[in-house]
Amino acid sequence: MTLKLPIYMDHNATTPVAPEVFEAMRPYFMEQFGNAASRNHPFGWAAEAAVEAARAQIAQLIGCKPIEIVFTSGATESDNLAIKGVAYACREKGNHLVTCQIEHHAVLDSCKRLEKEGFQVTYIRPTRCGLVDPEDVAKAITGKTILVSVMLANNEIGTIQPLEKIGRICKEREILLHSDAVQGVGKVPVNVDTLGIDLLSLTAHKMYGPKGIGALYVRMGNPRVKLTAQMDGGGHEKGRRSGTLNVPGIVGLGKACELAGQVMADEAERLRRLRERLWAGIQARIDRVHLNGHARFRLPGNLNVSFEGVDGESLLMSLKEVAVSSGSACTSASMEPSYVLKAVGIAKTLAHTSIRFGLGRATSEEEVDYVVERLAEQVVRLRAMQTGGYGVHAGGADRKAAG
Numbered sequence: 001m002t003l004k005l006p007i008y009m010d011h012n013a014t015t016p017v018a019p020e021v022f023e024a025m026r027p028y029f030m031e032q033f034g035n036a037a038s039r040n041h042p043f044g045w046a047a048e049a050a051v052e053a054a055r056a057q058i059a060q061l062i063g064c065k066p067i068e069i070v071f072t073s074g075a076t077e078s079d080n081l082a083i084k085g086v087a088y089a090c091r092e093k094g095n096h097l098v099t100c101q102i103e104h105h106a107v108l109d110s111c112k113r114l115e116k117e118g119f120q121v122t123y124i125r126p127t128r129c130g131l132v133d134p135e136d137v138a139k140a141i142t143g144k145t146i147l148v149s150v151m152l153a154n155n156e157i158g159t160i161q162p163l164e165k166i167g168r169i170c171k172e173r174e175i176l177l178h179s180d181a182v183q184g185v186g187k188v189p190v191n192v193d194t195l196g197i198d199l200l201s202l203t204a205h206k207m208y209g210p211k212g213i214g215a216l217y218v219r220m221g222n223p224r225v226k227l228t229a230q231m232d233g234g235g236h237e238k239g240r241r242s243g244t245l246n247v248p249g250i251v252g253l254g255k256a257c258e259l260a261g262q263v264m265a266d267e268a269e270r271l272r273r274l275r276e277r278l279w280a281g282i283q284a285r286i287d288r289v290h291l292n293g294h295a296r297f298r299l300p301g302n303l304n305v306s307f308e309g310v311d312g313e314s315l316l317m318s319l320k321e322v323a324v325s326s327g328s329a330c331t332s333a334s335m336e337p338s339y340v341l342k343a344v345g346i347a348k349t350l351a352h353t354s355i356r357f358g359l360g361r362a363t364s365e366e367e368v369d370y371v372v373e374r375l376a377e378q379v380v381r382l383r384a385m386q387t388g389g390y391g392v393h394a395g396g397a398d399r400k401a402a403g
């Protein structure tokens with residue numbers, strides 16, 4: 001097989017739309033363009049039927065009822081709706097939330113806003129491997145706690161959280177559990193009942209669906225989660241999220257979920273093998289490398305490595321034909337190392353040397369081997385330059401980790 005450049009190894013940031021997903025969406029742009037809320041004609045009925053079919057496909061993947069799915073514009077909105085929605089709806093009951101320091105900004109900044117409005121938030125510090133200790137969650141819960149929010153898997157270091165245990169603690173204490181499951185849904189098995197999750201955020205573009213469409217699962221029984229809508233308008237989605245539904249996007253999300261359910265087991269195994277090949281290759285060819293995140297409890301396609309003595313940004317710049325991300329700040333243009341690496345206790349200098357590799361459906365052994373070769377070459381060159389007294393920082397703040 002001939003190698004095609006550039007190589008995409010940033011699947012934690014986003015994924016391409018799968019051909020099957022694109023084909024499923026196609027009719028809903030021009031032929032079946034109806035508004036799913038139009039109740040009086042076939043155009044509306046066709047759109048509504050497509051939306052309901054997608055709701056069922058999503059529900060099937062995460063083990064819930066279709067009616068418990070609320071469509072949103074993506075996981076940022078789902079996280080905002082879950083956290084602020086529960087906080088405002090449960091204000092009478094309490095004003096305390098528990099989350100963890102390595103959550104996505106959609107969760108952290110929603111919490112920060114609530115703090116400005118008088119809510120209190122405990123941010124649990126994870127272990128060095130990025131794990132949230134369920135005991136820490138138990139200790140953080142007070143009589144005023146209304147919500148715990150812990151992500152399923154981290155977008156930078158790939159660590160998968162012990163949600164089942166955290167879910168059990170929340171159930172015992174009758175506290176709602178939200179999980180930002182963006183990175184895990186479609187990659188590893190997720191069942192909201194097994195994990196004890198009451199609200200779950202997901203997004204299509206991390207699972208071979210289109211950008212700009214996501215969903216929030218909201219448990220409707222035992223307990224029935226009360227949510228204050230964050231978007232007021234026409235009362236769509238049973239009043240939980242107003243706004244004309246993005247029918248092609250929803251169809252794409254549904255198809256992406258169906259497809260993920262079909263390929264997940266084999267694909268996870270294949271990705272795990274490729275990731276091990278990448279990590280083994282890096283360790284065999286390069287000294288002073290460190291794995292970030294958990295060795296076992298991690299997303300199959302994620303590898304995050306610190307290359308001691310090499311500026312991550314410079315390494316990125318020298319590997320222009322390989323799309324990966326650095327361990328520096330997620331969305332801003334600042335040169336701060338990633339808050340995730342910082343929170344798990346990785347020193348600033350080492351954090352600056354970190355690269356995130358995100359393997360996906362199209363990743364091949366040839367690509368992995370090529371990346372190992374190029375890394376080995378460039379790490380040696382950059383380390384030699386540094387010991388030779390040359391500046392190693394090549395800028396490139398625009399290539400930081402996204403998502």
Ligand code: PLP
Binds near residue numbers: 214403
């Ligand atoms: N949560 C996590 C863990 C993510 O990785 C992302 C990715 O960007 C988001 C939330 C935001 O999702 P979206 O891009 O759909 O708003």
